[in-house]
Amino acid sequence: MLGLNKKDFLLLLIVTMLTMLAPFVLNPFPEGSALAQFNAGYPDLMQRFVIFGIFAIGFNILFGLTGYLSFGHAAFLGVGSYAAIWMMKLLTMNVIPAIIVAVVVAGLFSVVVGFISLRRSGIYFSILTLAFAMMSYQLAYSVLTPITGGETGLQPKVNDPRLLDSALVDGATPTANLFGLSMRSSYELEIGSWLFTFNAGYYVAAVVMLLSFYLAIRIFRSPFGMMLRAVKSNQNRMKYTGLNPKPYTLAAFVISGMYAGLAGGLMVAMDSQVGPERMFWTASGEVVLMTILGGVGTLIGPVLGAGAIKYMENIISKINTEILHSWFSFLPDGLEDLIVNLTYPFIGKGWHLTLGIVFMLVVIFLPGGLVEGAQRIAGLIRRKDKSGGMPPASAKAEPAE
C-alpha cells in the first residue's frame, strides 16, 4: 500500500498511530502522582520529539546511506530557521510559506556547501562541513547581525510589515498560525486524574514528520537509495561500473539539508524565535548522537534516538536530590544517602554525562544503536522459544553447522 511493502507499511502505520496518540502514550502517569515527572506528553517536548525526529531522519539519509559523516548539519537547520522567521516578519504569520521557504533556502545553501565539501571524503569531509557550519555560526553572530539579529536573535514584532496579514490590534503579539489556527492553541482533556493536552502545533509538526518519514522510506527502498548504499560500500567499484557517485551523493546531501531546513522552519513555526546558537557545532554533534544512538542506516532508528535524547534532556535533567531521596526513602538512612550521592552526578545538570556514557557504550558495543539492541533481544527470545520447543537433538546439531 502507498507503494510500500507490507513490512514498511506496518512500520509507517505504527509510527502514525504512536505520533497521533502521543498525548496519551507519553502521559501514562496520573497528574500529581510521584511518577508524573516522567510524563513527556506536554506540547513543548512533543514538538521537539517530532522536529528533531525530522532532523535525524534527514541526517540519516546522508550518513546512514552514503556513510558521509557531516559535522555541520546544524547550519542548515539554522539557515532554515532564519528564512522562516523572515517570512513571518515580511509576509505572513501563517506557517505554510515560512516552512516552504525554509526548506528551499536550506536546500540552496546545502547545494553550495555540498558541492564544495563532497570533493573530499572521510574525515576531510567532516572537517569541511564543520568549517562551513562554524563559519555560518560566526557570521550570524557578528557581521550578519542586520539579517540575523546577532546574539539576541529574531522574533516577529508588532510593527513588522507582514504584507499579507491584516494589521494587528494594538498591543497584540503576533502568533504563528495555520490559516487562523494558532500553533499555541491546545485542547485539554481531563479523564479522572489524567490530563491530556492536544496541541495544534504538535499535530502540524507530527503530520509533517509522518510525511517526511514516508518519503524517507520511499528513498530507502528506491533504486536511488540503492545507489547511495553503493556509494557507502565501495565507490571505486561503482565508478568501474560506469556510474558517477558524485551526483547521487550530492543529491543525498541536499535532501538531508532540506530535511534540516524543514526542521528549522518547524521550530520557528512552534516558538517564533531564532538565535545563532542553533548553528553551533555541538548542535550538529547532537544530531549525530541521535542518529547513532537510535541506529544508523535504519528507518526508525533516528526517530527513536531523537526521542531518547530529547526525553533525557528534559526529564532526567529535572530530577534533583530531593526526588532521589524520596525514591530511595525505603532504604536505611546511610544506604539511602550513599545511593543518592552515587546517582547524583548522572542526573539533573549532569545529564550530559549520562548521555556521553550511553553514547560511548553504544558506539563500542552496539554500533547499530537501539534498533540493533532490540533486534538482539528479540533474537535471544526467539531462540529461547525455538530451543525450548524443539527436541534437544536438533539444538545440539546447531553448533556443528
Add this chain to the structure above:
Amino acid sequence: MEVYIQQMVNGLDKGSAYALIALGLTLIFGTLGVVNFAHGALFMIGAFCAVTLSRILTFSHEVVDETRTDFLGNPLKVDVPYIYDIFGEATGSVIIDWAVPLSILFAIPVMIAIGVIMERGLIRHFYKRAHADQILVTFGLAIVLQEIIKYFYGANPIQTPMPDAFEGVFDIGAIIGFGTGEILYPYWRLIYFGFAMVIVAAVFAFLQFTTFGMVVRAGMADRETVGLLGIDIDKRFTLMFGIAAAVAGLAGVMYAPIVSPNYHMGMDFLVLSFVVVVVGGMGSLPGAVLAGFLLGILESLASLQEVVALVPGINQVIIYLVAIIILLTRPRGLMGRKGVMED
C-alpha cells in the same frame, strides 16, 4: 608598520596553543592512525591540573590570630595554608605564587597516565574500525571528560593567576627600534610562546635523536616491518599517545592564566586545532606547528581595523576559509606527505 607587528605578535600566543594541540593530534594520527576528538578535552584537563595544584597548595586551616581582633573585639581567625607550616610563610607564599609553573611538574605524570589509560582502555579497540567510529567514540569521551570536570569544578571559569613576577607588559617596540610603548606584549604570553617553542623542540629532539624516537618514526613509516623486526611497536605507540596527551596538557597548564579555565574550553580549541592539523597536513609534525602559528597570526592580522573595514567579518572566518581553500586545492596540506589521506 607598528600596528602590523603588534598584531602579528598578538597572534603568537594563540598560535602557540594551536600548534601544541595540533602537534599532539597529528602525532596520534601519524602513529596510531586514530582521529582523536577528545584531544581538546586533554588540553582542558591540563588547564585544570593548574587549578587543582593551586587549590592543593592553598589548602588551609583556621588559626586564631591573637594580635588582631575583628570588629566585635574577638580574636581574629585567619586561614593559614598548610604549606606555610611546612616551608614557613615566606617560602610558602612564593610557592603559592608560582603554582602555575609548578603545575607543569604535576601535569606531566598525570597527563601521561591519562593518555596511556585512554589508549589502552579505549582507543586500542578502535584501530581497525572506520575513522567515523573513532571520531564518534572520542567525541563521546570528550563529552564525558568535560562533564566530569564540570561536576567537580563547576561551570564557571576559574581564575588562575600567573606569578606576580610576570605581570605587566614587555615593550618589544623599544628593543627593535620603534618608539617606547608602540609594540607591547604581556610577559606571560611571551613566556607562553617561549614555552611552546621549547616543547616543540623537545618533541622533535626526542623523535629525532633518541633510539626510542627512531623506532617510533620507523613505526610511523611502516608499522608492519618494524613489528616483524621483533620490536613491540604497540607499547611504544601507547607511550607516544601519553606524550601527545602530555603536550596538550602542558599547553593547557600554561594557558590557564591567559584564559580562566572552564569546562568547555577544550571543545572551543578542538575545532580550530583540527583545522590546523588539516592545513598543516595530516600526520606531518612540522606542518602542524607551522600551520598553528600561521593561522594564529593570520587570525590576528585579519582583525586589523583596515582589513575588517575592507571585508567585514573576515576576522571571524579567516581560519575556516583558509582551511577550505587548502583542502580543495592541496588536500594533503602544506607539508603533508603525498598519498597520506588524500582522498
